[in-house]
Amino acid sequence: MRRPLFALPSWLPVDGYILALVGTVGLAALLPARGPAATVADGASTAAVALLFFLYGARLSTREAMAGLRHWRLHLTVLACTFAVFPVLGLAARVLVPHVLPPTLYTGLLFLCLVPSTVQSSIAFTSLARGNVAAAICAGSFSSLVGIVVTPLLAGLVLHGDGGGGFSAGSLLPIVCQLLLPFVAGQLLRRWIGPFLTRHKKALGYVDRGSILLVVYTAFSAGMVQGIWHQVSPLRLLCLLGVEAVLLALMLTGTSYGAEKLGFSREDRIAITFAGSKKSLAAGLPMASVLFGAQAGLAVLPLMLFHQMQLMVCAVLAKQFAARAERDRDTDTAADARPASDRDAAPRAERTAVGGSPR
Structure with a gap:
């Protein structure tokens, strides 16, 4: 089994890529890009964002996405969450x-x-929990696709005039140029470049994550130069962690019980729980760099913290779901393996206990 990028030992409950992100933030704090270096870093970050969404578009199989529409109730539930x-x-x-x-x-x-749901971790946790993996794949892909359009529109509605880092309707043009157009270009060229991307999947994984690290470095460098970190105290960061813990608990509980009330099967409920309660760091960071510009450093901090929190909590939940599924399967197997005479003995004993005699 291939070892994931930036992987750490299984006993360490911290995502290795999160440590790489934290290290990038530390580098930006010690050696922020200034002057001409900042201009170069900003241009490279813009190109990296466009490349990311081009690759997203080229990898998304249109045929698989259309086939997944058959499970429209599940996908609408995840999108609503x-x-x-x-x-x-x-x-x-x-x-x-x-x-x-x-x-x-x-x-x-x-x-x-506002950002879309994650794809990779939703699939991984759904698989570990014995859920509907195919549904998790389609739900995560649909969420990412819809988020390219919906997230900027929602940001324009709820962030404009609410301290949104200078965000305005004019910011939609960079969104279209940096996110939507490269994504569409990737979809159009997928027919010719798809096999190449498949063959070089591992190398392109480094390109993906390296591009995001560059985006983080550029955003936090701009924040350091402008002194935005003096606005936040350690106590406020602890408060943020507490608020995010409550937010994650509400979404995990709501998706689990809501899916049950809507009549979904156990496997589908697991997919909805993991896909509907999580947020994508890979999609959110590039979007934030376009939406917030120099203010992106603080804007993405809650997302980075929430991402690590959801990985740790969902890993525990997935193991619990898997253990419960294993117990249920063992119980059903043991019941099916009992002789027919033994399975009939319980009703006869019950009738005898209430004063009747078996006939």
């Missing part, structure tokens, strides 16, 4: 400003609620 329930909770958190969260961190929290 991602782009309706999450934003509503984010807007409700406005009451925490300024006593619990400063406006800058609240803007990042609200942006976190």
Whole structure:
């Protein structure tokens, strides 16, 4: 089994890529890009974002996506959780400003609620929990595809005039140029470059994550030069972690019980729980760099913290779901293996216990 990029030992409950991101933030704090170096880094970051979404478009199989539409109820449920329930909770958190969260961190929290769901980790946790993996693949892909359009539109609606780092309707043009057009180009060229991408999947994985690290370095460098980190105290960061823990708990509980009330099977409920309660760091970071510009450093901090939190919590939940599925399977297997006479003995004993005699 291929070892993931930036992997750490299984006993260490921290995502290796998160450590790489933290190291990038530390590098930006010690050696921020200034002057001509900042101009070069900004241009490279812009190109990296366009490349990321070109690769996203080239990898997404249109045929598989259309085939997944057959399970439309599940996908609509995940999309509603991602782009309706999450934003509503984010807007409700406005009451925490300024006593619990400063406006800058609240803007990042609200942006976190707008980004699409993750793909890779949703699939991994659904598989570990014995859920519907095919549904998780399609749900994550649909969420990423819809998010390219919906996330900027929602950001324009809820962040404009609310400390959104200068975000305005004019920011939609860079979104179209840097995100949507490269994605469409990737889809159009997929027929010719798809086999090449498949053959070099491992190398392109490094390109993906390296591009995101460059985006993070550029954003946090700009923040260091402008001194935005003096606006946040360690106490406020602890408050942010507490708020995000509550947010994750609400979404995990809501997706699990909501899917059950809607009549989904156990396997589908697992897919909905993991796909509908999580947020994509890979999609959110590039979008933030386009939407917020120099203010992206603080804007993506809540997303980075939430991403690590959801990985740790969902890893525990997935193991619990898997253990429960294993127990249920063993119980059903043991019941099916009992002789017919033994399975009939229980009803006869029950009738005898209430005063009747078996006939």
